[in-house]
Amino acid sequence: MNVAVCLLAVVACASFFSFPVQAEEREDYESDARYAEGQPPAIPHPFRDTADGKYCLRCHGTGLNGAPLSPHPVRITCTECHVKGEIKKHTRENKIKTKD
Amino acid sequence: MGGLSRRDFLKASAAAAAFAAAGASAAASLRPKDASASEGDIRWGKAPCRFCGTGCGVLIGVRDGRIVATKGDPQAPVNKGLNCIKGYFLSKILYGTDRLTKPLIRKGDTMVEASWDxxxxxxxxxxxxxxxxxGPDSVAMYGSGQWTVFEGYAASKLFKGGIGTNNVEPNARLCMASSVTGFMSTFGGDEPMGCFDDLDLGDTFFLWGANMAECHPVLFSRMIDNRLRNPQVKIIDFATRYTRTSQMADQYVKFNPQTDLALLNAIAHVIIRDKLYDEQFIKDHVVFKRGKENIGYGLEDKFKFADEPKLIGFDExxxxLKPYTPEYVAKLSSVPAKTIVELAHLYADKSRKVNSLWTMGFNQHTRGTWVNxxxxxxHLLTSKICKPGENPMSLTGQPSACGTTREVxxxxxxxxxxMVVMNPEHREKAARIWGIDPKxxxxxxxxxxxxxFRALDRGDIKVVWIQVTNPFQSLPNLSRYRKGARKGDGRFIVVSDIYPTRSTELADVILPSACWIEKEGMFGNAERRTQHWFKQIDPPGEARNDLWQTIELAKRLGYGSxxxxxxxxKEIWEEYRKFGEGQGKDLAPYESYTKARGLCWPVVNGKETTYRYVEGFDPYVKAGEGIKFYKNKADHYKAVVWARPYEPAPEVPDRHYPFWLCTGRVLEHWHTGTMTGRVPEIMRANPSAVCxxxxxxxxxxxxKDHQKVKITSRRGTIILPVNLNGRGKAEKGNIFVAFFDEGKLINELCLDAYCPISGEPDYKKCAVKIEKA
Structure with missing residues (x-):
């Protein structure tokens, strides 16, 4: 798994640094799809939509409460992609207050 | 120009890479499910997203004739791998259980299945x-900014060149018309000079009436990414409502509805008063004009208006501008005078790269053209224009409002x-390309x-064909037009769509259409980027392409030739691009688009143009010319600074109707929700409209919060639950209701006043009262 991840990252970086701003692009959609993001997981718990990522990253940036780590903590507009899903469990309320 | 172009080009590349890099870590996050999906028996293709005018690139995975996955296209220069919620659910928009699959003909109160013939x-x-x-003016086509280029072209050619009527209109009149008249009156040519790279390169962003975080999320992310890299970046949100965008902006400037006109004049006032303008630029590239004033609101049927622009001098x-002092405008707008002065200085700051971005707050405005x-x-006074990283940019709401409705x-x-039908040379040229008599x-x-739709209500139009849009949910003062549609007396309404809507319920014939990658298509986005996709799956049942439908009507009316x-x-494209050749609107041959992730026009000698009117980027500007507004021949290739006054809205809150009502969109849904309303995840996240x-x-x-209220305007009443502390927060004296909910037709309350120059209605301002329900 780790090897695959590294490989993907290398492929991704290589193509990003040679990113053509104004050029004919290649047509290998399958290989593009391989390193493209898929559908972001829905949010299975109640949350506060703070629009600055702070509420979400408190756990998803640290692994607190067993939360899956965000692979892209620099993206802070979380609910732009992650839709509120079926509520399966209630997360523990954060002890640390986030500023709204 | 100096060394600008090369350096900025390199910076643009770096910024593009950086934006993509943020998503690169995401590549490592590929969940096993996706990883295997991308290796299986899935055939991958590309298309622009079906939704908004951003035009994000999407990769689509198809297995056994069905979309099984969509992903943000990492190679797409617009979104560089990112999508928003709507884009991520593209795979589900075609598979609602109530998809229309057979033509339906009205028999009394029921719709009966029929053959295409x-x-x-x-x-x-x-x-x-x-x-x-x-006569020919009794029939009409009402189309869409979601038409493909081909569909729009065929409709225009059939109606204008075949049937001989100018009764062709798109729903883009409801969202982009003021942007068109703004561009045309200021620059003599439609669409922006800049491109989305400005979001990566600029450092100062003024947002006006644009909730970008919800309505253009991917572009908003580009701007926020820019701010993460560059602490200099400042985002200023001018708005009448505190939104998710306001929350993320560095400064939120709330103003009273309609006073944007006065605010912009006050900013110009300070720029002149404090001598912050670029005298040389003005001398070289600007003329001044003043048009008619007290121009009305289009509230009467058959309203007509023609502006009478007069050249004025800088002194005039x-x-x-003299009366628009910060103190006077502060009273009008509720923005403190000090803030106006500060922001005028920020606009003019020579060390900053300044952009203005706007959407429906400007365009859906009874003075929409003026405020554009x-x-x-x-931007013209301060020469913050035609430079990489500093431009004004009108953001588009529909995927091909630019490519189809504006360009076609x-x-x-x-x-x-x-070109326009009023100009005999233009008619001549169109007739030549179409092979018809110019008469x-x-x-x-x-x-x-x-x-x-007023003409349909009166009975002046009898037959109307509606394609790819939902006017009987989206028109303002909706009750009048819904009733008008079913008045009988020879009225006949055809609606082509993919699902039952509030418009199909008023139709005499419903035609099942193919959607998005069920057909071949091209869209043009807000940065002049034309994008192509191939047909990748079959439409369900007997559903058919709207292009086929229009051509079929043509054949049956005797215009098959x-x-x-x-x-x-392909043949329509090659014919269509003859119009733009040599006009600064050059398009590439069909094949170029099938390969590229879109190309920004003008495309000359195979090269796209990211920045228009500027030497080094735009092939129409020769060496040594620097900047040339070459589309505005009438004003010697200069742009126009307009003296446009503040005038009040036609209906303002009073004792009886004390609140402003503003309508708009939300992140999850797109327009009237025909597609997003079929995605269970989206409906769960945002099921219905609130006040x-x-x-x-x-x-x-x-x-109390969530309690039901009755909202009443002079035109209608609606009952909705109140939301006091949601994602969007109304200012005092204002309420906001989204228009996606087909069960709650908020547009019945809206006033059908429009900008006299653009004809675009104002959905953002009318007066309502609120009572407990």
Whole structure:
């Protein structure tokens, strides 16, 4: 798994640094799809939509409460992609207050 | 120019890479499910997203004739791998259980399945009958900024060049028309000079009436990414409502509805007063004009308006601005005078790269053209224009509002490539390309969108065909037009769509359409980027391409010779691009688009143009010319700074109707929700419309959060639950309701006043009262 991840990252970086701003692009959609993001997981718990990522990253940036780590903590507009899903469990309320 | 272009080009590349890099870590996050999916028996193809005018690139995975996955396209320069919620659910928009799959014909109160031949015979018969009895202006086509380029082109050619009526209008009249008239009156040519790279390169962003975080999320992310890299970046949100965008902005500037006109004039006032303008730029590239004032609101049927622009001097312009002191405008707008002065200085700061971005707050405005003009004024006075990283940019709401309705010209007055039916040379050129007698194209425009449905209500239009849009949910003052549609007396309504909507319920014939990658298509986005996709799956049942539908009508009306194509998409494209050649609207041959992730026009010698009117980027500007507004020949290739005054809205809150009502969109849903309403995940996240209200107003009226209220305007009533502390927060004296909910037709309350120049209605301002329900 780790090897695959590294490989993907290398492929991704290589193509990003040679990113053509104004050029004919290649047509290998399958290989593009391989390193493209898929559908972001829905949010299975109640949350506060703070629009600055702070509420979400408190756990998803640290692994607190067993939360899956965000692979892209620099993206802070979380609910732009992650839709509120079926509520399966209630997360523990954060002890640390986030500023709204 | 200096060394700007090369350096900025390199910076643009770096910024693009950086933006992508943020998503690169995401590549490592590929969940096992996706990883295997991308290796299985899935065939991958590309398309622009079906939704908004951003035009994000999407990769689509198809297995056994069905979409099984979509992903943000990492190679797409627009979104560089990212999508928003709507884009991520593209795979589900086509598979709602109530998809229309057979033509339906009204028999009394029920709709009965019919064959295509029956349906088309009936439709053609009704068209012929109406044309014979009442003339060509009794039939109409109401289309869409979601039309593919080919569909729009075929509709325009059939109606203007075949039937001989200018009764062609798109729903883009409801969202982009003021942007068009703004560009045309200021620069002599439609669409922006800049491109989305400005979001990576700029450091100062003024947002006006644009909730980008919800309505253009991917572009908003580009801007936020820019801010993460560059601490200099400042985002200023001018708005009448505190949104998710306001929350993320560095400064939120709340103003009273309609006073954006005064604010922009006050900013210009300070720029002149404090000598912050670029004198040389003004001398070289700007003329000043003043048009008619007290121009009305289009509230009366058959309203007509023609501006009478007069050239004025810089001194006259200064005199015009004199009353717009920060103190006077502070009273009008509720923005403190100090803030106005500070922001005027920020606009003019020579060390900053300044952009203005706007959407429906400007365009859906009874002075929409003026407020577009006024935004350009500030950029022209300070020469913050035509440079990488600093430009004014009007953001588009529909995927091909630019590519189809604006560029193909599917408005009553327009022809392809910025030409108009009023101009005999333009008609001549169109007739030559279409192979028809120039006399066939009528010289007079007929109805803008609102007027078209007024004409249907009056009975002046008898037969209307509606494609790819939902007017009986989206028009303002909706009750009048819904009733008008079912008045009988020879009225006949055809609706092509993919699902039952509030418009299909009023139709006499419903035609099942193919959608998005069920057909071949091209869209043009807000940065002049034309994007192509191939058909990748079959439409369900008997659903068919709208292009086929229009050509089928043409054949049955005897205009088949206008469409002698064997590969209609490609041949239409090659015919259509003759209009723009040599006009600064050059498009590439068809094949170029099938490969590229879109190309920004003008495309000359295979090269796209990211920045227009500027040497080094735009092939139409010769060496040594620097900047040239070459589309504005009438003003010697200069842009126009307009003296446009503040004038009040037609309906303002009073004792009886004390609140402003503003309508708009939400992140999850797109427009009237025909597609997003079929995605269970999206419906779960945002199932129905609410009334956003300020807690203080609610407290005064004894209304608690989530309690139902009755909202009433002079035109209608609606009952909705109140939301006091949601994602969007209304300011005192204002409420906001989204228009996606087909069960709650908020547009019944809206006033059908429009900008006299653009004909675009104002959905953002009317007066309502609120009571406990």
């Amino acid at each position: 029956e349906a088309m015979t009936l439709i053609a018969g009704k068209f012929k009958e109406s044309i014979d009895k009442h 312009y200064k005199a015009f 003009n006024l935004a350009y004024n500030v 010209g599917t408005f009553t007055h327009r022809l392809p490539a910025d 066939k194209i009528p010289a007079k425009p007929t109805y803008n969108a609102t007027e078209m 206008l469409f002698p194509y064997t590969y209609p998409e 956003e209200m300020h807690p203080v107003d609610a407290g005064r009226l004894g209304i």
